[in-house]
Amino acid sequence: MQIIDPCFTRFKSSIDSYNLPERFTFPFYYQPHPLCLLAAEELQVSLDQKKALQHDFSQSGKMFGVLLVENAQGELGYLSGFSGKLADNNDLTHFVPPVDDSINTEFFKVEQKVINDLNAQLALLEANPGIEVKQRVLAELTSVANNDFSQLQSQNSAQKKARKAQRNLAATSLSDAELTLLKDKLAKESVADKNELKYLKLSWQEKLLKAQQGVDTLLDVIVSIKEQRSLLSNSLQQKLFEQYRFLNIKLEEKNLTDLFIDTAFHHKYGVPPAGAGDCAAPKLLQYAFKAGLKPIALAEFWWGKSPKSEVRQHKNFYTACIGKCQPILTHMLSGMLIDDNPLLKSLSEDKNVEIIYEDDVMAVINKPSELLSVPGKSISDCVHSRMKLLFPKASGPLIVHRLDMSTSGLMVIALTKQAHKNLQQQFIKRTVEKRYVALLSGCPKQLVDNEEGLISLPLAGDFDDRPRQMVCFETGKEAETKWQRIAFEQQGEQTLTRIHLYPKTGRTHQLRVHCAHHLGFNTPIVGDDLYGAKANRLHLHAEMLKLNHPTTNEAMAFTVAAKF
Missing domain, CATH: 3.30.2350.10 (Pseudouridine synthase)
Structure with a gap:
């Protein structure tokens, strides 16, 4: 009994006149094989007709891919895939599923619920009007303290200048005994000024510390919850990276963390790039390896409105991205005969x-x-x-x-x-x-x-x-x-x-x-x-x-x- 594969698509037109490539596509620089062009044309006709996708391509485009494959019966067909999600869905009929579906597993839902609960707590705490009131009081006290301190410093500076003038005048008009008495008096005034400034500073430090403690009491709880959330998020993210396990033709597995560990991105940020593993090419190859299908050739094209930044045009073919896909596809294609890299x-x-x-x-x-x-x-x-x-x-x-x-x-x-x-x-x-x-x-x-x-x-x-x-x-x-x-x-x-x-x-x-x-x-x-x-x-x-x-x-x- 033949098993029906929902993702394996047979060509609608005859392909008897087509020759197969001798090697698999080098994904980072290629010209689409004629059979891939035919598969892409059939998929594009389907995209024009499929209203069930519920995605407005006139508002945001999407990268699609086709993978020419051979099944166990020696029959040629192709797989279809897309990068990321379509209409907030990453698993659609007739398209290959994501490499990993951990976000729908129980462990993810349980841990995500804990993080969501912390987010809800944070929202309530950060909305507390008392924080703004106490922060405003602290700011006003700080302003008054700085003003008082500045005024007293200016006053003391003026008095210091006056004392210096007195000393200079007295040096030419007073006797030695009178000059000694005056200098002693002026020195005591200088000490008194410094003490007044010191006591003012201590007085305001006490008031400001009390006001700061009032703010910190509310903010420390928020900081503590954010730290807890960060730890849980990083832990959950690492688990997801480890769940993303990519096969090659020898069915050898490597997870996302291991694949990116020696890349410049990982050295800089400590994690793989966002969205790594969700592009069309890795999804197509992963499905083929799991389903026992032999990959023959690959092509990816853009469908819909061009993105804001990158150059992507409707129906044009593009190579796999270097940053997100090169470490993954290098592993996935090991053990296969690949076209030479023309860039070398x-x-x-x-x-x-x-x-x-x-x-x-x-x-x-x-x-x-x-x-x-x-x-x-x-x-x-x-x-x-x-x-x-x-x-x-x-x-x-x-x-x-x-x-x-x-x-x-x-x-x-x-x-x-x-x-x-x-x-x-x-x-x-x-x-x-x-x-x-x-x-x-x-x-x-x-x-x-x-x-x-x-x-x-x-x-x-x-x-x-x-x-x-x-x-x-x-x-x-x-x-x-x-x-x-x-x-x-x-x-x-x-x-x-x-x-x-x-x-x-x-x-x-x-x-x-x-x-x-x-x-x-x-x-x-x-x-x-x-x-x-x-x-x-x-x-x-x-x-x-x-x-x-x-x-x-x-x-x-x-x-x-x-x-x-």
């Missing part, structure tokens, strides 16, 4: 760096796409290493500014320490003029209605998904990009837009995010594999550079056309 391989070894200009103190080059500006973690081939070979007698750091690995175009190289300092100051003071040309993967309305404009969106690194950047109005750094529309271009049935971009600031991925983010053009640059879709290359090129010569101060301008 240099894609520019056969590409030459063109020298546009050269003299004794500087050079200007045309960097090819996919060549790093400086060495990476696993790739040493870069502009810096090539310049060291090309200019062996050069002194100083050589690199004055950088271009993204995928961006081609003009870079200035300093051949002396003095030239490096001068050129770097020009970039810091923003006197260098830069112009980029980009090809957008669509025709945004903003560019149809206007020929030029300005995008101002502050940027911050996405801690959970480096190297991606996100728009953040709270912690982001100022980022401004002036733009000019050049032309609309037709490629088959698609209309693309060619534009000039003039970055006022030089934030990481600034131009790419300003184009792709929904508050910018909402249209990624063609070939943007981080914020859009992969193509033969990123269609972004630094085509113009204006600066002053570092020794002669002569104005210099360089241009090099894009090869797209």
Whole structure:
């Protein structure tokens, strides 16, 4: 008798013409397999039709995933999953369940009830009007005490100055005996002033201590309950982390705490990131391993309204996040044949760096796409290493500014320490003029209605998904990009837009995010594999550079056309 798996979905259309991948998807950089694209299309049709999900995707979008799997009978199908919850529910029919459901177990409910009871106690205690009354009395007494103390100090200071004047006058007008008597009298007055200040201070200290004790009596109970709640919350959280146990194909288990123990996040905060383990990819793999299904390929896509900060567009595919998913998926995929990580391989070894200009103190080059500006973690081939070979007698750091690995175009190289300092100051003071040309993967309305404009969106690194950047109005750094529309271009049935971009600031991925983010053009640059879709290359090129010569101060301008 065949067991019916409620999460295993058979393809609605024929898949006989499709070839299976030889290896499983490398989840942090991939192009969706054709069968995953088909599965995603079928799921998206279902999402359009499913009103029972009770989630308004026009208000908040969600990441979904499909996992191509093979069952025990050798039949191909797919699993569907989503990250986090939908309409405050994390276990919906036909979608894989969460990795752990401890929040619905008895131990969680019992311990959570204790924490909830403490929260209720705190709410009552913190609402006590007596706290505000006593705090106000303490503040008023403190103000009066400070005023009295200040007045007496001013009075004593004036009296001290008068006594000094008396001594100076008496030294020239009194006899020695009279002067001795006067000094003794003035010394006693000085002691009396100091004692008066001391007794005033002691008097107010006693009154303020009594008022502070009245406040502390009420607040200490609150502090004690908060400490108790914190201990219980941390204990419960740790239990939940230990309950989150992830399998791999060999059915080896590791819990969330163990998986994150050596990560930078755990070293900084002492716990795994919030939401770790609740993303679509870990949920899909966990279900497959438990159900005895063989994972074949994976793909994840965004559905619905774009989020406030990250670049996520409706129906676009995205890789798994580094911060939350890398430690988990590294364990879950161990023992499987995985696609090679393309980020570990240099894609520019056969590409030459063109020298546009050269003299004794500087050079200007045309960097090819996919060549790093400086060495990476696993790739040493870069502009810096090539310049060291090309200019062996050069002194100083050589690199004055950088271009993204995928961006081609003009870079200035300093051949002396003095030239490096001068050129770097020009970039810091923003006197260098830069112009980029980009090809957008669509025709945004903003560019149809206007020929030029300005995008101002502050940027911050996405801690959970480096190297991606996100728009953040709270912690982001100022980022401004002036733009000019050049032309609309037709490629088959698609209309693309060619534009000039003039970055006022030089934030990481600034131009790419300003184009792709929904508050910018909402249209990624063609070939943007981080914020859009992969193509033969990123269609972004630094085509113009204006600066002053570092020794002669002569104005210099360089241009090099894009090869797209």
